[in-house]
Amino acid sequence: MPAAKQATAKAPTPRERARAQTIADIVRLGREHLALHGAAALSLRAVARDLGVVSSAVYRYVQSRDELLTLLLIDAYNELGDAVDAAVDALPEDDFAGRFHALGRAVRAWALREPACYALLFGSPVPGYQAPGERTTVPGTRVVLRLVRNFDAAHRAGALAAPPGPAVVVPPALAADLAAIRSELGLEVPDELVARGVLVWTSLFGAVSFEVFGQYGADTFEAREELFAHQLGVLAGTVGLA
């Protein structure tokens, strides 16, 4: 077993290092083009031009345009995940409401900073492109996992008030789905609150999407920061996070 033959994991050969660097450059340039012209207009030829190389050469590193999209997708998911993790970890573990607000603000701030990346993750699916689940689910679930774990921790700590407003019944078919989620993630939160947690999740991204995608008119809302803070406050209330 010659060591040099399968050094892929331990000692990267100069060739492998150069290759990895080139791929990193391609992803970096791809992100620039994504930010400037959007996902649908992402062009391998343009990236190749910026890389100072002929178009066919990039196919040595990236199988196809879709493969580049996948790389950018994973990159973006992880950047968002890192931003959320940093914001949440900056607060004490038992500050559940604070952590919820921090998570929401982190998502919004990142989305406004990188609207094209946000659109790639949470906007309309790119036509003809199907994200490979085995590579994207793990980074793609970081935020929601963080959100739900915070809820569960709050519930375990007895820090969750009873959900306000009229009780909304959870039908059996939905309860089955929620039970599967609860068991897979090891949650103690009751059905009613898991369902409300899902609503909070979708509502959070709904609010951010409306802002990033320009669904609010051009000048309907000047105080968008305050509007979002208010929305977070109401959402926190609906799950009993004081």
Next chain:
Amino acid sequence: MPAAKQATAKAPTPRERARAQTIADIVRLGREHLALHGAAALSLRAVARDLGVVSSAVYRYVQSRDELLTLLLIDAYNELGDAVDAAVDALPEDDFAGRFHALGRAVRAWALREPACYALLFGSPVPGYQAPGERTTVPGTRVVLRLVRNFDAAHRAGALAAPPGPAVVVPPALAADLAAIRSELGLEVPDELVARGVLVWTSLFGAVSFEVFGQYGADTFEAREELFAHQLGVLAGTVGLA
């Protein structure tokens, strides 16, 4: 002033009728392509092929690809608006909660029926395309207008319970925006409820977008209808719609 010369408004000449018919055909074929391949892949050449005409000929009817997108945008907004209107009008005027649920279900049903159109309206903006506000704002605000008018009517009728949960303060900057909205639309609903109404609006479309855009995993939720109904129920509760 020869009458035949400016008959544009009164008596359409055969030529104008043929022209209007061709434009309608182009929009129809455009919608088919939109549904099949998505907005970014909408191709004037393909539409021309289906129309049985050479590509340059369609430019006699549609200025550019973006113009066709605008036509499709208005078409879709009006179709959604019609669907919502029909669903809401089917219930008595004073059934405010029922009308809210009907509106939500109508939006979701249309979105699931026409995912590509929904993506065009509420998904990531098409890169390089800017919707002409003077042509799209009126049809684009039909749903939210319907939503907010129903809220206001419920409030006027005294059918709105006090918002549940902890009171969330509305900061002055946000209150200014809300005041402008209130005066423009002639609303009587107080600030706190207008703000919550905005949250309900964004949350409704957030939930629909997550489902249409496949943000729920492939098999996380089987009972999506029930999930959405539950979400509508909780949202209705947050604005005091029993």
Next chain:
DNA sequence: GTAAAGTCAAGAGCAGTGCTCTCTTTTGTT
């Protein structure tokens, strides 16, 4: 050392796109 194997960039080429231009044909009006 030298030869084989592996890697990479370049360029041509295919099929597609949006869009413009010119030329010819159709068609409604007078």
Next chain:
DNA sequence: AACAAAAGAGAGCACTGCTCTTGACTTTAC
């Protein structure tokens, strides 16, 4: 029937993703 406006055809430009072949270079093996 004559005319002008409208519509279609076709060529052409610059661009896209992607494939294939060719030639050069680097690493590995004997």
